[in-house]
Amino acid sequence: MSIPSYEVFAIKYAERDGRRPDHFLGGDPHDAPMPLDYYVWLVRSGERTVLVDTGFDAGMAAKRNRRLLRAPHEALRLLGVAAADIRTAIVTHLHNDHVGTFHDFRNATFHLQDREMSHVTGRSMRQRLLRRPYEIDHVAGMVQLVYRDRVAFHDGDAEIAPGISVHLIGGHTAGMQSVRVHTRRGWVVLASDASHLYEHFENGGVFPVTYNPAEVLEGYRKLKELADSPRHIVPGHDPLVLQRYPAAGPGLDGIAVELHAEPAR
């Protein structure tokens, strides 16, 4: 039986300024501007549509000083997808920039790692440093969805649908998971924050917000095992993603790209 192939899109919904030393544990001797992009990802075929992460909303952008360019559900519209069409959503981890608009997807079941839910409702959240990227309203909202049978839990690697699977990486957060998707060019891996930037998995750098740097570094090996090549790994916040892949259609330059297409580099 052949494995179905999917289209995969990275959709930028926000951005922020930054400098190189902000993005590497231990700093970086080369002090230069290095902005970050914020994405959600869409996986689809004729039969199936899966959203990977939900981004944040205008309130969160104001609170955390990010530039919201378009609400994630509006960004999906540009690709012809309505929020109500999303029945399956994978949440790579519960940081505010990945789960923040879950309430816009009223028909979705959210796929989450056991360990992430334990982490955000357990003793680690007594630590200001560890809870800072989370929002209590997002966490409480996800707990409410558990009681409404709208959260699917995974303990490690799991198939979501033929050709789509989640893989526990840990490291950045306790329950960080990446997503592997079969496409016409082979197996693509949406690393999400298992590698914020290309430079992280390429050179062994670690983003400063981290639960366990050893797991982050070990995670790079796993990402490379899961992907057909390093050119099949898509980092979670790298502006280069929009430069390397073709636009998803007319008028979508700098907004949405096709990750199932060959990258330029």
Ligand SMILES: [Zn+2]
């Ligand atoms: Zn993130």
